Amino acid sequence: MPTKRSPAHPGGILKRHYLEPLSLTISMVATALGVSRKTVSKIVNEHGDITPDMSLRLAKAFRTTPELWLNLQRNYDLWHASHDSHAWQRARIVMAHSTHGSAHSRSAWAF
Template identity: 55%
Template sequence: MHATTRKPTHPGEIIKYDYMEPLGLTVTALAAHLGVSRKHLSQVLHEKTNVSPVMALRLSRAFNTTPDLWLNLQRKRDLWEAEQSTPGVFDVTPLPGASEVST
């Protein structure tokens, strides 16, 4: 794996600009539709909290997408942040014979 230089987009930004704005949705309206608190949705939109599997299910139903879309966006962001904040992560090398082990 190699480090990506650009920080991946947080799912909250995708929700805000690709769904809420074109659909004319407010935070209050979308939160009510999703069945979550306005505060929780606002925290996702402002990148203060991650998209959980339950939120991914709700978003996928509301926007006719897949839960995997939302979870993969979050996973990419989480991995990038871990790469940036974990000293020595790139010093780890493959174990001899690891590539021959089947999973």
Template identity: 50%
Template sequence: MTMHNPAHPGEILKELVLTPLELSVTEASAHLGISRKTLSKIINAKGAITPEMAVRLEMVFEKPSADHWLKLQNAYDLWQTRQHQEKLHVSPFKINSQESASL
């Protein structure tokens, strides 16, 4: 089941992790071992949560898991791509009935 317009995981990070812990971008980025600019891009939906970043988040905050962060990012990316799929200029591959019988 796909989500309708899922939130960028950076927004979730900001609202559900950083804000409740009263962590500034500077403090959080120091704990994560990344630049303030990198974290700022993520929480402002200008950058993605990579597998490495997901592991860093898991190590620093323990929950949610790295898998969960990546699932959030994937859901967001897929929804965004589907909004512009007509720009991909592809069409379904049609196989004839003889070929499909051999599959």
């Protein structure tokens, strides 16, 4: 069941746990990451996403893992998809739980 409170945007985590405590500016981080100031600004201000490429850059710069950044982004995106869009609720179950035979057998399909 989805939670009521949104997970933190990865840009907020970057700002609160890395930039502020280390007294880093957006320009300093952009230079270290080899990206534009605009790119980092969008992420820090929660208007940009963490891409796989950016996760690798952040992991190297802050000695974390790319998975940390990608998981933060994934959790944020999934929460918003489940709360902001009801389209997913119209999806139908394709596979019924089956205790007999293979899950790939035609009888397991629930149409």
